[in-house]
Amino acid sequence: MLNGKNIVVGVTGGIAAYKAADVVSRLKKLGANVYVIMTEHSTKFIQPLTFQSISQNYVVTDMFEDPKTWDVEHISLAKRADCFLIVPATANIVGKVAHGIADDMLTTTLMATVAPVFFALAMNTKMYENPIFKNNVATLERYGYHMILPESGRLACGDVGAGKLADPEHIVQAVVAYLSRERRMTGKRVLVTAGPTREPIDPVRYITNHSSGKMGYAIATEALNEGAEVILISGPTGLTPPPNATFIAVESTQDMYDAVMAHLDVDVIIKAAAPADYKAQSISDQKIKKESEDLTLSFVKNQDILKAVGKIKTHQILVGFAAETTDVEAHAKKKLLEKNLDFIVANDVTVEGAGFNGDTNIVTLFEKEGHSTSYECLHKNEVARIILDKVIERF
Numbered sequence: 001m002l003n004g005k006n007i008v009v010g011v012t013g014g015i016a017a018y019k020a021a022d023v024v025s026r027l028k029k030l031g032a033n034v035y036v037i038m039t040e041h042s043t044k045f046i047q048p049l050t051f052q053s054i055s056q057n058y059v060v061t062d063m064f065e066d067p068k069t070w071d072v073e074h075i076s077l078a079k080r081a082d083c084f085l086i087v088p089a090t091a092n093i094v095g096k097v098a099h100g101i102a103d104d105m106l107t108t109t110l111m112a113t114v115a116p117v118f119f120a121l122a123m124n125t126k127m128y129e130n131p132i133f134k135n136n137v138a139t140l141e142r143y144g145y146h147m148i149l150p151e152s153g154r155l156a157c158g159d160v161g162a163g164k165l166a167d168p169e170h171i172v173q174a175v176v177a178y179l180s181r182e183r184r185m186t187g188k189r190v191l192v193t194a195g196p197t198r199e200p201i202d203p204v205r206y207i208t209n210h211s212s213g214k215m216g217y218a219i220a221t222e223a224l225n226e227g228a229e230v231i232l233i234s235g236p237t238g239l240t241p242p243p244n245a246t247f248i249a250v251e252s253t254q255d256m257y258d259a260v261m262a263h264l265d266v267d268v269i270i271k272a273a274a275p276a277d278y279k280a281q282s283i284s285d286q287k288i289k290k291e292s293e294d295l296t297l298s299f300v301k302n303q304d305i306l307k308a309v310g311k312i313k314t315h316q317i318l319v320g321f322a323a324e325t326t327d328v329e330a331h332a333k334k335k336l337l338e339k340n341l342d343f344i345v346a347n348d349v350t351v352e353g354a355g356f357n358g359d360t361n362i363v364t365l366f367e368k369e370g371h372s373t374s375y376e377c378l379h380k381n382e383v384a385r386i387i388l389d390k391v392i393e394r395f
């Protein structure tokens with residue numbers, strides 16, 4: 001199942017380090033070439049010789065040892081790895097990688113790789129619940145690192161709660177599932193728009209909306225996971241773009257229009273952004289002072305980017321969104337037709353669990369051929385997968 005795959009297992013200093021031996025053994029049995037890098041702390045828990053015997057490869061512990069004894073230097077290992085698996089992953093390694101610290105062989109190799117990295121977390125419950133650690137995990141997830149979550153149970157320290165290393169079988173399954181996943185969008189180019197836009201009013205003010213960009217970023221990440229080449233055009237959000245996407249930051253709807261029009265040479269266009277429909281008729285050069293009791297501003301319509309693309313598109317699969325507060329079906333179907341879309345992802349933003357700012361959405365897909373499918377409340381990553389499944393069906 002893993003025949004010929006190069007997997008680098010990083011072992012860090014936790015009680016569960018001995019279980020990494022079982023993980024390495026399982027990976028070997030599935031046909032992988034396994035290279036183990038141990039942190040210095042991990043060698044207090046288990047001997048390098050154990051991993052050397054099981055992996056049948058030299059185990060690296062010291063960054064400054066003579067490279068002649070080891071035929072795979074850390075940079076070439078970082079390049080050749082199909083996957084990194086950190087097991088057990090302590091709060092310490094998570095914190096170091098999240099902050100770009102590279103002070104030993106494992107962290108320098110991790111810093112130098114673009115291969116997928118899995119952290120099989122294991123630590124004391126209180127450490128696991130520590131908001132600093134949680135924040136570090138969130139940072140790593142934003143950069144596309146994968147977490148294999150711990151189980152709950154009685155921990156070595158006597159505490160009961162979350163923090164117990166996942167079963168070695170589950171850890172190996174997570175890696176196998178990832179590496180054997182079909183890349184169904186290999187060779188395809190996908191353009192995704194995300195986030196709100198900002199329309200300036202004066203040098204210090206603008207109007208915008210509540211779009212977080214999460215849906216568009218999730219689609220971009222999933223498309224990359226499916227092997228696509230991704231261009232992500234985004235208005236201002238607090239999110240970190242996926243590292244392998246071509247990222248174009250924009251401010252106003254006009255900027256987004258220009259960026260989209262310059263990148264129409266793609267196979268799929270997914271417009272998850274919520275561009276402002278109107279812009280100020282005139283932008284004041286100076287800050288508007290609060291001189292009068294009331295203030296009236298005039299707005300003029302922005303271009304409808306999706307509609308414009310729908311008019312000129314040729315072969316591209318075109319997907320739009322419809323954020324509604326009433327008559328979802330009627331509005332969505334109208335947009336589907338008027339904007340010449342292949343399908344539209346509609347949601348009622350007033351419903352709990354759906355809409356702009358949360359991590360979940362409740363959507364219905366309306367297709368141009370007339371059929372529709374409604375889904376329950378799902379994480380935006382799941383919604384992204386459903387959208388891409390539909391796109392792939394259409395290839």
Ligand code: CTP
Pocket residue numbers: 253271272273274275276277302303304305306307319320321322323324335
């Ligand atoms: N859209 C766009 N350009 C705009 C406004 C919207 O490309 N100026 C796109 C959005 O990215 C989305 C779709 O059109 O994919 C529908 O957006 P939505 O805000 O739901 O609808 P609007 O077409 O703007 O219509 P209304 O605001 O009247 O509901």
